Amino acid sequence: MNVRQTLTAAALFLVWTNAAGAAACGNSAAGFGAWLEDFKQEAASEGMSRHVIDAALADASYDRAVISRDRGQKIFRQSFEKFSARLITPARLNRGRALLQRHANLLRQIEARYGVPGPVLVSIWGLETGYGADNGNFKTMQALATLAYDCRRSAQFTQELKDALKIVQRGDMSPAQMRGDWAGEIGQTQFMPSSYLKHAVDFDGDGRRDLIHSTADALASTANFLRGSGWRPDAGWEEGEPNFPVFLEWNQARVYARTLALLATKLSGGQ
Structure with a gap:
């Protein structure tokens, strides 16, 4: 050289x-x-x-x-029993049931397009932000x-x-x-920006994908995410059933996914 x-x-x-x-x-x-x-x-x-x-x-x-x-994310280390009892409260269940009725027509339209039933979407909505009450x-x-x-x-x-x-x-x-929220999650069901870009939809037809103020956009976008992650219409979502792995795509913590499945089952009338 x-x-x-x-x-x-x-x-x-x-x-x-x-x-x-x-x-x-x-x-x-x-x-x-x-x-x-x-x-x-x-x-x-x-x-x-x-x-x-x-x-x-x-x-x-x-x-x-x-x-x-x-x-300090210690909450996901709790047992399923403790974690689910903390999140699936009578008040959250009652509120979820009321919202299922209030948004029944919207949820039917979303399920017709994406194949994801209303109780699943309302459960995510409830666990993530208390049905939009606290987006962060x-x-x-x-x-x-x-x-x-x-x-x-x-x-x-x-x-x-x-x-x-x-x-x-x-x-x-x-x-x-x-x-x-603190990790950059946005909107009523807490989308990371990368998921927002891939899956956010304008379901209310106002020309914008608004996951903060539009319940229709937020829930439809959530359904679009789940479908894109492999959701199978009319299949079960409890642990061991075809759609449970999709919950793990939403949140990798198994205790969260199991709690989500339980809340969706309760809101759909199951035990």
Whole structure:
């Protein structure tokens, strides 16, 4: 290798190490600002509107509350008996039954198109947000940026953050409207941005896929997700039956999937 080749190689090494350092994740707030600026450049280089990027991330900061929630998910370690008893309360059952009646026509239309029965959709709605009563109040962009910067699942949440920007760019929501749970879940049934892009539908026909304010869009999109995950119409959903694995696509925690199946069975009139 001659001197010119050596210098070129050294220059390339410096470029590579600087890029790697700039893109590095972190476990404290110290490097978040620099990481965020690098992310913005990366998103712009992939075709995202600079206006959308700047508007969505203008006030994003490292959110310690998000990190605390991410590190403290102990509820899924509970026994099925304890977990299900905590979530399937008489009040939740009664509310679910009332909503099945109120939205009977809508749910019939959704089942006709996607093959997913009303009790299943209402059960997800109830477990995720208390039937839309609590969609979460975390700033979605800030939550996703924090988790994308954090080293635990950086690659996964970097892509989710890019997908959230795409939702804004295609006009479904403004950055200010994007509020939800701590991990970036959006809407009445808590869609991650990647699932929103793939499965959100405009079922009420107003020209927008609004999973926050439109019950029709939220429930139909949930049915579309389940169908896309392998839901079989008229098949069972209890553990060991054909549709139970689809619940695990919705949430990988088996205790949650079993609770979801139980609530759907109760709402459908079973024991």
